[in-house]
Amino acid sequence: MADPSPPRREPTAHERTQHRQSQLKRYFQRWLTRRSMDEIFPDIYLGGSYAAESIPSLTAAKITFVLSIMSKNLPPSTREAYMNHRIQHVFIKKYDESGEDLLAILPEACRVIEESRARGAGVLVHCAMGVSRSASVVVAYVMQRWGISPTEALTFVRGKRYVVSPNRGFLEQLEVWRECGYDVFSKIRVDGQRVPKEAYRRWLKRVEEMRAEEEREAAAQNGDGDADEDSGAQAS
Numbered sequence: 735m736a737d738p739s740p741p742r743r744e745p746t747a748h749e750r751t752q753h754r755q756s757q758l759k760r761y762f763q764r765w766l767t768r769r770s771m772d773e774i775f776p777d778i779y780l781g782g783s784y785a786a787e788s789i790p791s792l793t794a795a796k797i798t799f800v801l802s803i804m805s806k807n808l809p810p811s812t813r814e815a816y817m818n819h820r821i822q823h824v825f826i827k828k829y830d831e832s833g834e835d836l837l838a839i840l841p842e843a844c845r846v847i848e849e850s851r852a853r854g855a856g857v858l859v860h861c862a863m864g865v866s867r868s869a870s871v872v873v874a875y876v877m878q879r880w881g882i883s884p885t886e887a888l889t890f891v892r893g894k895r896y897v898v899s900p901n902r903g904f905l906e907q908l909e910v911w912r913e914c915g916y917d918v919f920s921k922i923r924v925d926g927q928r929v930p931k932e933a934y935r936r937w938l939k940r941v942e943e944m945r946a947e948e949e950r951e952a953a954a955q956n957g958d959g960d961a962d963e964d965s966g967a968q969a970s
């Protein structure tokens with residue numbers, strides 16, 4: 735017979751205090767990250783969703799164009815305030831997932847950032863935290879503007895906003911962005927649509943294969959679970 739497990743030790747008052755302080759610190763860091771925005775170039779800012787919802791912060795920085803890259807749009811009250819303050823807004827629905835296709839929107843995102851900057855508009859690019867999705871778009875813009883590598887552009891952007899940390903899939907897409915010459919579509923059009931470049935097509939195929947494999951594994955696991963239930967039912 736196996737020895738019984740030793741009783742679980744209750745944390746001391748000091749340990750509970752340290753745990754609460756650690757939780758509060760993480761919460762504060764997340765809150766501060768959402769609220770903050772940092773100037774990457776003159777008049778081009780990167781930040782979180784709370785910064786995008788702060789009209790006083792936007793007007794103080796003379797921001798008149800906001801690019802939102804999130805899973806859901808900003809609240810209606812914020813969008814109404816944008817109209818009242820003549821702030822242009824573009825929303826692009828994207829999730830912070832490795833297989834999410836940012837490459838498809840990078841040409842247009844970089845174009846609107848550059849056009850807004852060229853006409854003297856302050857620009858805020860943001861997602862929920864200003865860490866992964868919007869940061870990847872800004873890194874892609876820096877790469878295109880200066881013709882540099884993902885590593886060089888990421889180092890530059892992190893120098894302005896230290897919390898920047900694109901997920902692994904977005905880092906891979908930035909490499910594809912460079913391989914495609916900072917535009918994933920060729921000049922060739924078929925049925926009015928621009929044709930993806932070879933490196934982009936290869937990436938899309940890898941993602942498709944990865945998702946198919948995940949679906950097969952999930953189906954196999956569900957099948958095993960069903961078999962176990964059937965076995966249990968027969969045994970009873």
